[in-house]
Amino acid sequence: MRLLDWIVLLGTLGFIVSYGVWKTRGSKDIEGYLKGDNSMKWWTIGLSIMATQASAITFLSTPGQAYEDGMRFVQFYFGLPIAMVIISITVIPIFYRLKVYTAYEYLESRFDLKTRSLAALLFLVQRGLAAGITIYAPAIILSTILGWNLTVTNLLIGILVIIYTVSGGTKAVSVTQKQQMAVMMGGMLVAGFMVVRYLPESVSFGDAVAVAGKMGKMNVVDFSFDWNDRYNFWSGLTGGLFLSLSYFGTDQSQVARYLGGKSVGESRLGLLFNGLLKIPMQFIILFIGVMVFVFYQFNQPPLFFNEAAKDKVYATEFAPEMEALEAQHTTLFNQKQEAVHGLVAALRTDDESAIAAAQAEVQGITDASKAVRTEVKSLIAKATPDAETKDTDYVFISFVMKYLPAGLVGLLLAVIFSAAMSSTASELNALASTTVVDIYKRSVKKDKDNFHYLRASRLFTAAWGTLAIIFATYASLLDNLIQAVNIIGSIFYGTILGIFLVAFYVKFIKGHAVFIAALLAEAVVLYCHFYTDIAFLWFNVIGCVAVVVFGAILQFFIGQKDDRLYA
Amino acid sequence: MKEIDSKPNEELDKPPFFESWKSMYWLVLGNLAFLITLFYIITRIYS
Known part of the structure; x- marks a missing residue:
């Protein structure tokens, strides 16, 4: 700086x-x-x-x-x-x-x-x-x-x-x-x-x-x-x-x-x-x-955006492999730059077949570059097992x-x-x-x-x-930072929202039922998080609906019990 | 009396530019619909 x-x-x-x-x-x-x-x-x-x-x-x-x-x-x-x-x-x-x-x-x-x-x-x-x-x-x-x-x-x-x-x-x-x-x-x-x-x-x-x-x-x-x-x-x-x-x-x-x-x-x-x-x-x-992203179609991007993690590999026995991947990356970029300029020229002509051909050429090189990046990630994981192999959080700051x-x-x-x-x-x-x-x-x-x-x-x-x-x-580095925060939020938010939803709109459900329902709902959400592949955004819906449904069922039984007690 | 005191006078809280809060809410929802439509058009044009 x-x-x-x-x-x-x-x-x-x-x-x-x-x-x-x-x-x-x-x-x-x-x-x-x-x-x-x-x-x-x-x-x-x-x-x-x-x-x-x-x-x-x-x-x-x-x-x-x-x-x-x-x-x-x-x-x-x-x-x-x-x-x-x-x-x-x-x-x-x-x-x-x-x-x-x-x-x-x-x-x-x-x-x-x-x-x-x-x-x-x-x-x-x-x-x-x-x-x-x-x-x-x-x-x-x-x-x-x-x-x-x-x-x-x-x-x-x-x-x-x-x-x-x-x-x-x-x-x-x-x-x-x-x-x-x-x-x-x-x-x-x-x-x-x-x-x-x-x-x-x-x-x-x-x-x-x-x-x-x-x-x-x-x-x-x-x-x-x-x-x-x-x-x-x-x-x-x-x-x-x-x-x-x-x-x-x-x-x-x-x-x-x-x-x-x-x-x-x-x-x-x-x-x-x-x-x-x-x-x-x-x-x-x-x-x-x-x-x-477009800027890096015309200017060579780093092979791996977290360059500090990549550099650590050079201090290990895997340095020659990394050098080879760097060379491949440069070659592919030079080919790609030409292909992207070709795509720009094709887009200006409005010729659908020319655009499709140029697009296919760029896509082919992009796929090859992705394969090289995947190899780099594997190499980093092999050479430095504790290193983070996801570099998307470094893209913008690196630029x-x-x-x-x-x-x-x-x-x-x-x-x-x-x-x-x-x-x-x-x-x-x-x-x-x-x-x-x-x-x-x-x-x-x-x-x-x-x-x-x-x-x-x-x-x-x-x-x-x-x-x-x-x-x-x-804290140890989590998979993707923005998603980690959203996932933690989604695990708890659904249940909290369910409690408030019942409070605002489902007047017949009382405190005892909603309390037990909230505990059960949290258990369901944690089960979904650890044992299913359901996308985390749905945890908000699941937790919330579970509180309302469990609350209504529990209130039905607790209510009957209370009726018997006070009869 | 206590109830009246503690209740904020919502009539005094008119939104700016519009006559009612309902119009403000429709503005926000209309803006959402407009953005989704715009994004859909962008997706279609540039796909």
């Missing part, structure tokens, strides 16, 4: 943290600390909601996912706008009416204490793990690419977040997220502009999109139905709807964002703002990944480091740090408020004064932050 990059990176992060601390200094009570004195306007809420969801993983993994798999990941978000409307109509008015601090508080008034505590605990486990991954995911990639120490990188992200989140609570989280969103979107748009600018002069933007299409990357919507396919229209619409309902309606890290709104209307607008802009935002990030000019590299690193910090801050804030409001204040220390709970909130924020850093430091 050059000096200008360091200035941009540290200047951006330093400004955001200092501004957050200064702007929200002096929170004097728990109302201000956990709900931001209900003073937030809709644009602050909307940006805060988007920044909470957009973690560093979003900016590192998503372009890599598009590079490998095309645009179809955007379908994952199709259920989100519908969820925003449903939550705006049903959930927000109830939460405001009851003046709750957390979503789980509502469950005690509807069911009982044990159901509230169960939902709060499921959230704490799930979000506690996710907070560690939110720090770890960018830290491992940045430390690999930049040669930074992993523990130092974890500590840098974690400590910066702890400083302003402990100091200013919810308000600090939302205030800083506005700046972080500006940095994130500004940085990504600049990166997108640069990658298109770096295409050869003879290749226009239209040519680039057409080439991407012919190479199967513009597969935005797929209406075919397959239970085991992670991303198609149907799984995105239904699984994505359930996941979004659960995430935005019952996950405290999001609920806290709109509970701090000035009114029901401000909170609703904040959510609807997200419903309007989330899909275009994801589309843009994926499209940047596709443009990076940034190699091709962007001084200053912009610092800006793009600030994007990744900002994203990591914004999600982690919301998570720590939510973990602390749930621990204090639903567990500590409700079941441990019931009769303390306001100042005591404010101090406890600060301490729990710092404690969860420390735990997240420790978890991040010792």
Whole structure:
């Protein structure tokens, strides 16, 4: 990294943290600390909601996912706008009416204490793990690419977040997220502009999109139905709807964002703002990944994007094999470059047979390149068994480091740090408020004064932050980071959503039945995760439906038993 | 009395640009339908 990059990176992060601390200094009570004195306007809420969801993983993994798999990941978000409307109509008015601090508080008034505590605990486990991954995911990639120490990188992200989140609570989280969103979107748009600018002069933007299409990357919507396919229209619409309902309606890290709104209307607008802009935002990030893919059709990509992992092989007896694969990779790239230029020329002629011939030639070389990459992965696994053989998370950052000019590299690193910090801050804030409001204040220390709970909130924020850093430091690399977070979410979200769905809409089911139903549903979801091939998005549906169905059956028997008891 | 006090006055929370919240919800759902259609067209054109 050059000096200008360091200035941009540290200047951006330093400004955001200092501004957050200064702007929200002096929170004097728990109302201000956990709900931001209900003073937030809709644009602050909307940006805060988007920044909470957009973690560093979003900016590192998503372009890599598009590079490998095309645009179809955007379908994952199709259920989100519908969820925003449903939550705006049903959930927000109830939460405001009851003046709750957390979503789980509502469950005690509807069911009982044990159901509230169960939902709060499921959230704490799930979000506690996710907070560690939110720090770890960018830290491992940045430390690999930049040669930074992993523990130092974890500590840098974690400590910066702890400083302003402990100091200013919810308000600090939302205030800083506005700046972080500006940095994130500004940085990504600049990166997108640069990658298109770096295409050869003879290749226009239209040519680039057409080439991407012919190479199967513009597969935005797929209406075919397959239970085991992670991303198609149907799984995105239904699984994505359930996941979004659960995430935005019952996950405290999001609920806290709109509970701090000035009114029901401000909170609703904040959510609807997200419903309007989330899909275009994801589309843009994926499209940047596709443009990076096109860029690498004209510029030789690394044989393996995690070059540090590849370099380790050169220190082993397998070095000659790797050298041979590098040579093959270069030869294939030279052939491919010619073929891709041929495809561009064919596309301009509109001659279907010429296009088909050029496409077949490019496809043939692409398949050969893929085979070489598969061999490289096998070789890395053989030479260094502990190494990660999936390199999609390194695609975008590798491009940034190699091709962007001084200053912009610092800006793009600030994007990744900002994203990591914004999600982690919301998570720590939510973990602390749930621990204090639903567990500590409700079941441990019931009769303390306001100042005591404010101090406890600060301490729990710092404690969860420390735990997240420790978890991040010792976490081993998971298969694909963005999917790992979504899988963990899906394992717990369905059950939590089921509890809330029953609470809101199935009035005849009472606390005892829903509590047992939730435990059974969680067991079913865990069984599906460990013993079946069902795509993880469906866990949200399965967990949710299981709670409702088991709850109804149990209520039928418990109700009969109660009738006999009270007859 | 307590119930009335604790209930937010939703009538005062009119959405901007539209007369009712229902219109806002339709805007979000309409935008979704538009995006899906647009994405479908993009998929077809570039496949």
